[in-house]
Structures are given as C-alpha cells and as structure tokens.
Amino acid sequence: MNGHAFTLCGATLVARPTGALWWPLHRLLCVSDLHLGKSERMARRGGGLLPPYETRDTLDRLARDITALDPAVVVCLGDSFDDLAAAAQVEAEALPPLNRMMAGRRWIWIEGNHDPGPVAMGGEHHSAFRLDGVTFRHIAQVAVAPDEAEISGHYHPKHRISGPARPCFLIDGCRTVMPAYGTYTGGLSAQAAPLADLFGKGGIAVLTGGTRALAVPLRPGRGGVRRQAGWR
Template sequence: MSLHAVVSPQARISDVMLIRGVPFMVLPEGALWQDDERMLIVADLHLEKGSAFAARGRGLMPPYDTAATLALLGRLISRFDPLTVVALGDSFHDSRAGERIDGRDVETLCALQKSRDWLWIAGNHDPEPPSCVEGEWQAEMSFRDIVLRHEPVMGSAPGEIAGHLHPVAKIYARGAGVRRRCVATDGMRAVLPAFGVYAGGLNVCDRAFGKLFRPGTLWAWMLGTNGVYRMPESRLAPDGH
C-alpha cells in the first residue's frame, strides 16, 4: 500500500528541511539538495552488492543493482545539474567492488562525474577508493555549519549529516501499516536513507537511533512515490508491531 493512501494530504510537506538553519530539499528518491551550493547529497549507494552476494554463493539478487542505482542517480543529476555531488560513504559494497564492476557502469559513472566536483566520503565498507573511479576521497567534508560524514557520532552532533544506519520508518493509519525509507532528523542533525536499490533499512525506533536523538525530538521524513511526508516520533512504530 502506498504512503499517500494511508496518511492525510496535510501530512505531505514542502520538502524543505532545516539542519542547523541550513535549508535542504528532501527528495523522494532519498537524496538531499542544497540549492545555495548546488550540491546533491546521497548516502550508501552500495554499488556491486548484487555481485558481492553472487561471489559468495548467495545469488538470490540479480547483479544489476549498480546500473539501476546509477540510473536513479543520473536522473537526479539531469534534473538538478549539481556543481557538487557528495556520496556519504559505503558507495561501494566492499573493497573488491572495483574489480567486479562492469565497464559500462564505469563509463556511466564517469559521464555523471563530468564537469562537476565529486566527493566520495570514506565508509566502513569502502575505506579506500576503487582505482576505476574519479573524484576526491575524504573522511568528511564541512561547509557553513554543516559536516558531512559516513557514520554518525554518538551523542550530540549539531550540523551533522550522515548515512550508515539506513533509516526506515513504519506507521499505521486507516488500519494499514506502511514501512518506508526516511530521513531521520531533529532539526540539528540528520541521517540519510540508503540510496542503493539493494540496500536494506533499520527502523528508526531501534535503539541505535536513541543514541543520536533525545526522546521526543525525532521526526521521520518518509519517502513516498508522490512526495515526502513528515511524521513525528509519536506516530512511528517498531517492526513486529
């Protein structure tokens, strides 16, 4: 069931989220757009996850995720024409992804990178860049009052935008439950959902998020087909309920 079908039209919002006073547009595809900087931010692409599973004999996932993820990213790049793209770590599923990636996908990625700055933030899955990709590799990046990194810092971290946890939110409405990827935020920091088409998700009711947000401050910006929906912590349900 769609998110649009179970929530009121009033829950759909303008898509503009403030983090420490800096405005970001939350895109239904799971990315952030910062208009002043013309910056597109994505997290956890997990390119070559399908081929990693196949190499380990866990071949239930067709190895086409890289092409699908890059196609989705390409549509956003065509729409916004960013000056800078920042990928918040775990862009590649493991250290050997560069050996498995199809040459056509490398060509697609290089075309997306052309004529813009491209920053790869190091993640726990990809602490070193594959030799086949271009762009700059850093541990983190800062601009204005914002810091971009892969893994969120435990405790207070004003201005932080991170990935790593793959947040999803679940709500019940009109007798139905809906679980969707989301941006988890309290207005001072944010955790982005995984952008990769094969990446899973961790419910924001999990205690891992309790180490980042004080009780009652968390909002889930749930990603729907027709827009983004802002849900207070009181509306959110854990998995299994």
C-alpha cells in the same frame, strides 16, 4: 515542490522523495549507501544469488536526480560500493555512466565501512567533508560540537505509519541520518537502537519512495499521523 524543506543549524536543505538530499545554496546533492555491486559481492561470498541489475538501476535513478537539479557538487556519503572488490568488479558497468555524471562538477566520495579506501573512479576521497558548518560523514557521532550540523548515513533508516516501512530521513535540529539510496539495501527501524538514541522527542522522519516526501513525528502523539494528500 514535492520534497520536504527543513533547516539544519541554519542551513536550508531539501529531503527529496528519491532519498537524495539537496542543498540549494551550494547546489549540492548528497546520496548515501549506494552499495553498488552488492549482487556480485553476495555471489562471490557464497550468499544468495540476486539479479545483477542493481548497479544499473541505482545509477539510472541517480542520473535522473542529477538531470533534474544540475548540481555543482555531489557527495556520496559512504558505502557507495558494497566492498572494494565490488568496486573493481563493477567498474566496466559503472564507470561510463559515472563519468557522464561527474563531468563538469565536483564529486566527493566519503569513506564508509564497506568501502574504506579510494576507488579508481575519479573524484575526491575524504573520511569526512565539512562545508559552512555542516559535516558529512558516514556514521553519526554520538556527540557533535555545538556549532556543528551533521549529515550521515550507514543505518539505512526505515519508518512506517501504515503498510510497509519506507526508507526515510531522520532529522532534528542538528542531525540528519539519510536513507540508503541503493536498490538492494535493507533497513533498520527508526525506533530501534542506536537510531532511537540519536534523536530526541522533536525528531521527525521524512518518508521517501512515493511521489512526495512525507514528514511525520518520530514519536507521534495519541492522535497518530494524518495521511497527506498525494502520498502513495
């Protein structure tokens, strides 16, 4: 297995090198911060002009994860669209592949700060979603209930051990912050506030983007981090 398996308040999950999260018990696949339509939104608001291919690329990668795992449930953890106008603008491009991926499975859209309302693409729309003591929401809460595990996105965490920083999962015993899945997404250093304030000394980062998911301490000791074979 090229993913990193971990336990979150009793739930066994897998952080995949693609940036998706897999919960085998429920055949649940979770992705965060797709930001579909970002190039259109930037052009509409007078920002930089980006090649308008990120929607297709993001959905192609999501389709490969779905083909590999055949999930029964897919959770999109907020900011699936760069804004609600972008959702309308990319509908013609995004709807056919989304319909194919959504067919025969439960599809849950979580409300994000970029897309704070339902989109006309089917599925369910929730501000948060809870399953077996695990709550999926877009933005991490500073404090969670003692019996609650939390999975969130929003911050696009990145971490580095050498070379460029890579998108990463941030994980401790009760909380996971997911990397952004979208093609045109930046990132916030895992060492920066508020991310650094959410995780204690036992937190780990799971770097994505290579052939394997690589788990490293968020605050390594003096010996540093040893590169794992197969990582690139």
